[in-house]
Amino acid sequence: MSAPAIEIDNLVVKFGRFTAVNRLSLTVNEGELFGFLGPNGAGKTTTIKVLIGSLRPSEGDIRVAGFKIPSEFESVKQQFGYVPDTENHIEEFTGRENLELFARLYDMPLSTVKESLARLELSEAADVVVSAYSKGMRRKLLIAREIMHRPKILYFDEPTANLDAHSTELVRELLRDLASEGTTIFLTTHNMEEVEQICDRVAILCRGKLVDCDTPTNFVTRHAIRIVKAQFEQEGKVVREALNLDLDDQRERLAEIIRTEMCVRVHSQEFDFQDVFLKITGQTYT
């Protein structure tokens, strides 16, 4: 088994009396594409801020690439890249100038700028000032900047936000490539389809607490509910019902509908990762 890239042990983050992250413990292995999910306000961004050294934890031990955070922040920061949910470019500079600045800071050859721009399909817009970029282009430029120095760990906050279908696929492909090259990717997203498609493992956080951590397939297998949707006529009106076949009374109800009513349509519903997420976080699922 590969060595852990990120180790979080009993992390607590408090803002006054409000506890944003409550005794979170998890391990992310090297080269793993790890999804960190949760509803709004669950504590995902707070956790990432602690991991990048931007926020001091109230309690807990954190190690990133073997370095303790926040005490060894200066040593660890060259090991990771961070793509925040909001762009932080130098607006007056062109895309190329932005990347060149960071290439110089990371002591990378300027040829990496060209490579990164090409990889994110930004070569044509390289000499346009960032203030004229679309949201999607800004997002791609940010990703290009953060992969340029080939970090060991990449933190992504909503990697495909504001991207069109083609760019979304481009970024997902890039993430898969980076992970296969050994880069550990720690991402937060609200796009459950993305999680199912690219993540090796997923942790679900709710109200600051870790609810579960597993592979997306295992999540679906463990939490799937067999649902049947029935549509029938009752007293001249069309009625639709979703019935859980794991519950005895609902199975009997389905049998009753089929036996006594005039059934228009009966079909099973696929239970995907989004349904698992909603069920686990208690946001919905009948």
Next chain:
Amino acid sequence: MIRSEMIKILLAREFRRLRKNPSALMLLGLLSAVALLMATSRPVSNKSDPQGSGGAAQAAIDVWIIYDQPSVWLDHLAKNLPDTPTIRMVQRDRVPIVNGTWNLPPQDAAVEVVYGEKFETRKGSAFGKVILNGRYPGQDAEVLAPFWNWFWPALTEYHTQGLRFEQSTEPLDASASDTPASLKDTSVADLITNELIATMLLLIVMFFACCHLLVSFTAQDRERGTLAALVLSPANTSEILLAKFIFHLLISLSGCLGIVAILKPIVLTQPVLWLVILLTSVGLMCVGTCIATLAKTQASAALLALCYMLGGTVLFYLSTKFTAFAFIKQLAFENYTFPILFATMNRPVTISHTPELIMMLALVGIWIGIARSCFFRYGWR
């Protein structure tokens, strides 16, 4: 650890950013234009000017300053006597009196120093009124103009320190003239000289380059998240802060160099001038860093910088009225900037301002500590 390579990269970034925002330096251009106009145009003639600076050139006559008690400001004048007119300072009881009047050489003028209710003494500072009775030979009060031209600028730095001066003029032989004695309050407006304006322009340049511009740029970096991106790069927080300081210091020094070169090039070689500009610039950058760190947005940071400037002005004004504010003023490094800068504009300053420079150095040192701590703890977070 500070790496010069990182500083160079970050400094280049600041200059490139400035090149893309040339309007940021508009005020410096405006101030340089003011200085150029002042240097290349003649002053407006004004007969009522107590200094007579705009009036017709007068032949310099010798003037006796006659006083009762010594004081700090009289000592200051004594140390800075001009070549012309010839000025002698003498205590009243040493002036020979004949027939109840002073027996001065013919054609010499006298300026009598009369203290009001309170006055400044050698032993301690007090607030009070000082009346200067200018007595001239013959019928023309304008013969005293060269004296007043020297006297008022030389006294400027004392004018705001709890003393209120009044000036009157009358003939030495009052009976020989119908001209009544005229009594006139002097105001700061009467004291405005090129040296004073140059000093004010330097203060504005330093405040603009080191406080306002730094606050604006740093708060913008912080608001956009650029500062966080830089801190997460291999550049460390000290290097980022140092690059910012060097950049703004260079702007401040170039601005000041331009103003001084235009208005008073002779003082360019004065080391004390550059030491004061350096200390003030660093102090203002520290204040600016604290403001940019504590403000949430660029707009609120700009507002705070403005409040700092206005608050400082109000404090300095109140310090001339209330002792509590005078004490607070002693703790502001800017308090020492103006008198020393103004002094360097008028004469070579050497050891006489050492205590003020030490105090300034200590205060700026404290500000560096505060700014560094603020920026490290909250600057990019």
